[in-house]
Amino acid sequence: MAETEEEEKFPFDINPMYEGERVRKAGMYVELGGQGKPGYELVLFEPDPEQIKDGEVDLIGPDLEDMEEGGNYAYAMIYRVYGEQIEKDLEAVIERRNHEYQSYIQGYMHLNQRAEIWVRISKEAVKKGLKSLKQIGKATIMLFKAELPFIEKMDATFITDEEEVKKGLEEANRIYEARDVKTRGLHDEDVDEFYQCTLCQSFAPTNVCVVSPDRIALCGAMSWFDSRAAARIDPEGPNAPIPKGDCIDPIGGEYTGVNEAAVRLSSGEYDSIKLHSFLEKPHTSCGCFEVAGFYIPEVEGIGWVHRGSKVTDTPIGLPFSTIAGSVGGGKQVKGFLGIGVQYFYSPKFIQYDGGWRRVVWMASDLKARVAEAIPAEMKDKIATEKEVKTIEELREFLQRVDHPVVKGVIREVDGERITEGWAVEAEAVAAPAEVEEEVPSEAQVPLASVPLVASGANTPVRIILKDADISIGKIIVKRKEGK
Numbered sequence: 001m002a003e004t005e006e007e008e009k010f011p012f013d014i015n016p017m018y019e020g021e022r023v024r025k026a027g028m029y030v031e032l033g034g035q036g037k038p039g040y041e042l043v044l045f046e047p048d049p050e051q052i053k054d055g056e057v058d059l060i061g062p063d064l065e066d067m068e069e070g071g072n073y074a075y076a077m078i079y080r081v082y083g084e085q086i087e088k089d090l091e092a093v094i095e096r097r098n099h100e101y102q103s104y105i106q107g108y109m110h111l112n113q114r115a116e117i118w119v120r121i122s123k124e125a126v127k128k129g130l131k132s133l134k135q136i137g138k139a140t141i142m143l144f145k146a147e148l149p150f151i152e153k154m155d156a157t158f159i160t161d162e163e164e165v166k167k168g169l170e171e172a173n174r175i176y177e178a179r180d181v182k183t184r185g186l187h188d189e190d191v192d193e194f195y196q197c198t199l200c201q202s203f204a205p206t207n208v209c210v211v212s213p214d215r216i217a218l219c220g221a222m223s224w225f226d227s228r229a230a231a232r233i234d235p236e237g238p239n240a241p242i243p244k245g246d247c248i249d250p251i252g253g254e255y256t257g258v259n260e261a262a263v264r265l266s267s268g269e270y271d272s273i274k275l276h277s278f279l280e281k282p283h284t285s286c287g288c289f290e291v292a293g294f295y296i297p298e299v300e301g302i303g304w305v306h307r308g309s310k311v312t313d314t315p316i317g318l319p320f321s322t323i324a325g326s327v328g329g330g331k332q333v334k335g336f337l338g339i340g341v342q343y344f345y346s347p348k349f350i351q352y353d354g355g356w357r358r359v360v361w362m363a364s365d366l367k368a369r370v371a372e373a374i375p376a377e378m379k380d381k382i383a384t385e386k387e388v389k390t391i392e393e394l395r396e397f398l399q400r401v402d403h404p405v406v407k408g409v410i411r412e413v414d415g416e417r418i419t420e421g422w423a424v425e426a427e428a429v430a431a432p433a434e435v436e437e438e439v440p441s442e443a444q445v446p447l448a449s450v451p452l453v454a455s456g457a458n459t460p461v462r463i464i465l466k467d468a469d470i471s472i473g474k475i476i477v478k479r480k481e482g483k
């Protein structure tokens with residue numbers, strides 16, 4: 001990056017090579033936002049250029065010098081922008097770039113988006129002379145204006161006073177919600193193009209982010225409208241149209257154009273993606289997803305927990321952070337999926353796998369947050385950490401409430417039966433065994449993940465292995481004597 005006069009004044013390097021830099025706890029001077037304190041970032045379009053104090057940064061609350069080393073503080077970053085080409089629609093697009101540009105700053109780690117921002121500043125950066133968050137703000141404005149020339153004027157207000165951040169957060173949430181609601185009337189079949197986003201490829205190189213009207217970006221920050229606006233105003237940027245091509249699977253949401261994009265964007269790692277599937281050819285997940293989904297083979301259902309959830313243990317015994325570690329990195333991971341919160345409101349929400357009929361568990365704070373999206377008949381059938389703590393308790397709960405997974409899920413959109421249900425499994429267990437296996441000791445089969453399904457007394461036993469990790473030296477199958 002070319003150095004400017006102003007850049008030389010900053011006591012830190014600014015370079016895209018710092019994208020993905022992590023500040024570990026041991027090397028951290030302070031933490032802003034994150035799990036412990038409220039935070040948000042917001043870009044607002046200001047139609048009157050005279051209102052903007054171009055390049056200026058105000059700070060409300062304690063500055064870095066007043067903060068205790070190792071402390072965690074509230075943090076809000078509010079930018080106002082003006083430009084002849086800028087419209088309100090571009091607010092979300094510009095806002096999403098805050099993550100990218102702040103990541104160019106050495107010793108400053110910016111993660112996530114909207115009301116989930118998590119920032120760490122390194123001790124090293126402070127030792128080198130970083131004294132004030134205003135320096136960060138000025139550097140960020142400089143980057144915005146250099147990278148997005150349609151921004152003619154920009155100023156910022158940073159807030160670290162916790163009460164002020166909390167107050168502003170209510171308004172910010174209203175703004176995020178209004179942006180999200182806008183996309184709910186438009187559907188995948190109404191448009192000819194979806195949009196790609198490559199912003200997260202800097203740390204997740206095989207990530208294939210496809211934004212469609214019925215599938216908001218997994219970071220929750222880019223809707224189809226936002227992506228279209230970004231592609232129009234910044235054609236060289238990370239957003240570009242993906243022509244849909246032919247529809248291969250209308251229920252799973254598989255399109256030839258998306259599959260071609262998958263090959264191109266993942267450098268050949270993936271060749272197909274179903275936009276509305278959880279278990280088959282799922283969308284890749286980088287690290288920015290708002291919510292992580294996890295398959296629970298013991299009940300043939302899906303659980304969901306969100307970033308920032310107060311719930312530390314899911315029924316599979318893992319918190320969000322551990323699940324996120326399994327999902328992220330731009331991989332297509334069967335059994336896990338990262339999504340944006342608004343995807344719960346999509347009429348195509350994991351419809352390939354049965355949609356809401358397949359959801360068995362949610363963190364209670366997430367369930368409350370998206371309560372309006374849950375079909376009335378499913379509301380009481382989805383457990384939370386308040387009702388169940390273990391898989392066994394979950395099984396009992398699901399049987400008690402007669403959840404669809406117990407007798408088998410019928411997919412609403414086409415009436416197809418997609419799971420057999422445990423009632424059939426139970427029959428299989430009770431039925432006389434037709435197959436005897438002799439498995440040597442080196443076999444490693446997670447039995448909880450291997451349902452046996454018998455179709456009837458005179459038909460062969462069908463063995464379905466799900467998510468199995470099997471290593472077998474020898475297997476003998478014999479007919480029982482007298483049969």
Ligand code: SF4
Nearest residue numbers: 197199200209217219
């Ligand atoms: S998660 Fe996807 S849409 Fe969001 S910034 Fe990253 S690549 Fe773009």
